[in-house]
Amino acid sequence: MGTQILFAILAAVAVVCGIGVVVSASPVRSALNLVLVLCSVALLYLTLNASFVAAIQIIVYAGAIMVLFLFVVMILNLGSPEPLVNKLKPQTPLAVVAGLVLIGVIASVVASIPPQASGRLLPEATTGALTIGLSLFSPAWVFPFEAVSVLLLVATVGAVVLATRRAL
Amino acid sequence: MAMAPVHIPLFYYLIVSAILFALGTIGVIVRRNAIIMFMCIELMLNAVNLSLVAFSRYLSDIGGQLMVIFVMAVAAAEVAVGLGIIVSIFRNRESINIDTLDVMKG
Amino acid sequence: MDFSQFSHIFWSVPTNEVPAADWWIDVLRAFVRILVPVFFVLLLVPPLVWFERRLLGFMQQRQGPNRVGPEGIVQTIADGVKLLMKEDIIPSNVDRTLYVLAPIIMLIPALVTAGVLPWHPSLVWGAGAPNVDIGVLYLLAWSSLAVYGVVMAGWASNNKYALLGGLRSSAQMISYELGMGIAVVTVVLISGALSVRDIVFDQSAYGWIKDAAHTTAHHAAYTWGIVHKPWLGFLNPWHVAQFFPMGFVAAFIYVVAMLAETNRSPFDLPEAETELVAGYHTEYTSMKFAMFFMGEYANMVVVSAIAATLFFGGWTTPIAQLDQWDNTAVGWIIPAAMISAKIGLGLYFFVWIRATLPRIRYDMLMSFGWKGIFPIALGNLFCVAVSLTAGYWAGLAVWIVLAVGALLIVANLDSTKRFTEKTRRRSVLGLYASAQPFQMPLVKTSNGAPPVDGRTAAEELVK
Numbered sequence: 001m002g003t004q005i006l007f008a009i010l011a012a013v014a015v016v017c018g019i020g021v022v023v024s025a026s027p028v029r030s031a032l033n034l035v036l037v038l039c040s041v042a043l044l045y046l047t048l049n050a051s052f053v054a055a056i057q058i059i060v061y062a063g064a065i066m067v068l069f070l071f072v073v074m075i076l077n078l079g080s081p082e083p084l085v086n087k088l089k090p091q092t093p094l095a096v097v098a099g100l101v102l103i104g105v106i107a108s109v110v111a112s113i114p115p116q117a118s119g120r121l122l123p124e125a126t127t128g129a130l131t132i133g134l135s136l137f138s139p140a141w142v143f144p145f146e147a148v149s150v151l152l153l154v155a156t157v158g159a160v161v162l163a164t165r166r167a168l
Numbered sequence: 169m170a171m172a173p174v175h176i177p178l179f180y181y182l183i184v185s186a187i188l189f190a191l192g193t194i195g196v197i198v199r200r201n202a203i204i205m206f207m208c209i210e211l212m213l214n215a216v217n218l219s220l221v222a223f224s225r226y227l228s229d230i231g232g233q234l235m236v237i238f239v240m241a242v243a244a245a246e247v248a249v250g251l252g253i254i255v256s257i258f259r260n261r262e263s264i265n266i267d268t269l270d271v272m273k274g
Numbered sequence: 275m276d277f278s279q280f281s282h283i284f285w286s287v288p289t290n291e292v293p294a295a296d297w298w299i300d301v302l303r304a305f306v307r308i309l310v311p312v313f314f315v316l317l318l319v320p321p322l323v324w325f326e327r328r329l330l331g332f333m334q335q336r337q338g339p340n341r342v343g344p345e346g347i348v349q350t351i352a353d354g355v356k357l358l359m360k361e362d363i364i365p366s367n368v369d370r371t372l373y374v375l376a377p378i379i380m381l382i383p384a385l386v387t388a389g390v391l392p393w394h395p396s397l398v399w400g401a402g403a404p405n406v407d408i409g410v411l412y413l414l415a416w417s418s419l420a421v422y423g424v425v426m427a428g429w430a431s432n433n434k435y436a437l438l439g440g441l442r443s444s445a446q447m448i449s450y451e452l453g454m455g456i457a458v459v460t461v462v463l464i465s466g467a468l469s470v471r472d473i474v475f476d477q478s479a480y481g482w483i484k485d486a487a488h489t490t491a492h493h494a495a496y497t498w499g500i501v502h503k504p505w506l507g508f509l510n511p512w513h514v515a516q517f518f519p520m521g522f523v524a525a526f527i528y529v530v531a532m533l534a535e536t537n538r539s540p541f542d543l544p545e546a547e548t549e550l551v552a553g554y555h556t557e558y559t560s561m562k563f564a565m566f567f568m569g570e571y572a573n574m575v576v577v578s579a580i581a582a583t584l585f586f587g588g589w590t591t592p593i594a595q596l597d598q599w600d601n602t603a604v605g606w607i608i609p610a611a612m613i614s615a616k617i618g619l620g621l622y623f624f625v626w627i628r629a630t631l632p633r634i635r636y637d638m639l640m641s642f643g644w645k646g647i648f649p650i651a652l653g654n655l656f657c658v659a660v661s662l663t664a665g666y667w668a669g670l671a672v673w674i675v676l677a678v679g680a681l682l683i684v685a686n687l688d689s690t691k692r693f694t695e696k697t698r699r700r701s702v703l704g705l706y707a708s709a710q711p712f713q714m715p716l717v718k719t720s721n722g723a724p725p726v727d728g729r730t731a732a733e734e735l736v737k
Binding site: 003004007011014015018019021022024027030031034037038039045047048049050052053056057060061064065067068069072073076091092095096097098099100102103106107110111115131132135136140141144145148149151152155156158159160162163 | 176178179180181182183184186187188189190191192193194195197198199201203204206207208210211214217218221222224225229231233234236237239240241242243244245246247248249251252253254255256258266
Binding site for chain 1: 369372408411412414415418419421425426428429437440442444445447448451455468685
């Protein structure tokens with residue numbers, strides 16, 4: 001019972017703040033709403049026994065990526081709402097309809113999954129950092145792991161090149 | 169610690185994930201502010217992450233969690249480059265409203 | 275998974291006394307357990323403010339607060355009452371929600387972080403949440419959330435100075451979090467544990483071997499961790515002395531990053547009063563300002579507790595015989611006293627640094643973080659990894675090679691050469707000497723000793 005209530009609260013917070021991200025006028029409000037979404041998703045990870053991923057979610061997403069967003073919003077002084085130039089205003093109701101259709105499509109697919117597809121849950125002992133580390137460096141996953149590290153290096157170099165003040 | 173019975177079906181997590189994903193999609197379509205659009209993309213990535221972790225738990229495969237870690241790394245790389253692009257666009261155009269970025273239309 | 279299991283994630287302890295069905299006993303215990311560190315941190319704040327002001331006074335050859343109560347110890351309470359009596363102003367055109375939330379968010383991470391830091395080996399009472407298996411990541415997660423208070427305050431205040439303060443703070447915290455994270459990972463690598471409790475056990479000269487079955491996690495990593503650790507004197511088990519230069523370098527990096535993370539001097543640029551009035555809390559008054567103030571000092575307490583826990587042995591003593599805790603009063607007092615003493619030394623260090631170092635320039639701060647702290651931490655981590663796989667001496671050799679190489683590169687950089695040329699022209703030492711405060715000679719008495727009341731010649735002249 002307790003977990004259902006917890007899940008309901010977390011899901012509600014995630015969805016309400018998700019709406020907040022989309023409808024907030026100012027980017028700062030949007031970003032702070034997104035931080036709340038990230039935190040509630042991290043707590044949802046905890047209810048799924050994925051504590052390591054939850055911690056990484058907070059550290060990487062909420063602690064680094066979103067602070068970077070806020071930093072850019074503040075450094076460009078974009079605190080004010082966006083200007084009235086909006087060439088795609090009629091798109092808004094269509095977008096909402098499209099979103100609802102998307103939810104419907106996904107829900108119909110999800111509903112076709114038999115409940116408890118495998119009946120076997122990931123045992124708790126295998127969700128810690130040790131298991132995740134060992135599986136990351138197992139032959140199946142080590143190549144993507146190294147590829148991601150190269151990607152991060154490339155992104156770092158790219159960001160530095162973009163950020164150097166030069167006439168583009 | 170003994171396994172307690174599961175009260176939350178996989179379905180619920182997937183629905184939450186679908187709603188967040190759709191919200192992100194709507195945001196990308198509706199908003200004109202490049203940074204907010206970017207944040208909506210992050211929202212979509214998170215929705216996918218949530219369903220990955222849920223699948224990992226209910227299909228008893230650690231791979232889902234590993235995928236989430238990769239998605240986060242890719243998201244971090246994407247944000248670093250993307251925000252760099254946004255900052256340099258702002259330096260040139262004094263605006264990040266994407267409706268004003270129409271020079272390529274000729 | 276039902277609620278009892280979810281509660282287990284956070285605060286349960288694997289004892290056999292309490293069956294899982296009686297989860298409310300766990301919750302009740304957890305409540306008491308969590309109150310201990312929270313009250314410790316909160317109650318330490320007022321004396322800490324007094325301590326800092328008196329110590330700064332001592333270091334700067336002046337009195338400091340000494341009027342309210344004996345030696346001025348009640349001064350902070352008087353200040354607090356004064357702040358409470360003041361008018362609570364919310365300026366017009368601020369973002370009200372964020373403006374009110376910011377000071378609260380500033381205070382929360384400090385209190386929540388305190389919960390996982392153990393002050394006693396006891397599994398049931400030793401820490402607020404001793405069984406958080408990702409303890410170190412939990413610490414990093416909360417410390418990375420701490421920046422939001424500052425950023426929100428800076429943005430919501432609708433004030434350019436506050437905004438600049440928030441901006442500086444967010445950039446500074448992201449930059450120094452990297453070095454801090456890597457220093458913490460170094461500790462994880464040395465101890466082979468993510469749980470804070472296990473990390474402290476790993477530093478106990480006596481306890482770990484004696485009580486191996488008692489800890490919460492068993493890693494294969496532990497065995498190789500113990501085998502490869504070289505003995506280096508009586509401080510050996512503390513991580514600051516492990517793999518000699520490496521543990522020390524990691525501790526040094528953590529300490530620098532901790533000064534930056536708490537926005538303390540010499541990294542207190544977000545509230546640099548000569549440039550930004552008061553930085554992010556310029557617009558705050560009354561109780562909200564008091565909460566910012568409390569948040570800053572609570573943060574100081576907590577980061578020194580983390581430093582003490584991760585690098586300086588937590589509740590352990592350097593002497594193995596003293597670490598034999600049991601259920602007697604002494605067995606409870608010694609660990610608690612040890613961790614308190616270490617936190618106290620950390621706080622003394624904070625004040626000492628503030629009295630010693632001038633505030634650095636903002637561009638220097640950023641380049642120090644990215645070009646100094648971060649690469650050193652990374653290289654150091656690499657050497658620890660080499661030590662663990664190929665033995666201590668191989669790691670030490672790599673460390674020396676890396677250090678000499680880095681020194682050679684830095685010495686040949688153009689910027690370094692320019693800097694040394696400049697200093698040759700204008701001796702830094704000379705500048706420093708001329709910046710010493712002017713001191714009037716003391717009055718000479720007949721026997722050459724200074725007078726008892728310490729009057730200077732100037733006062734004598736006035737008289």
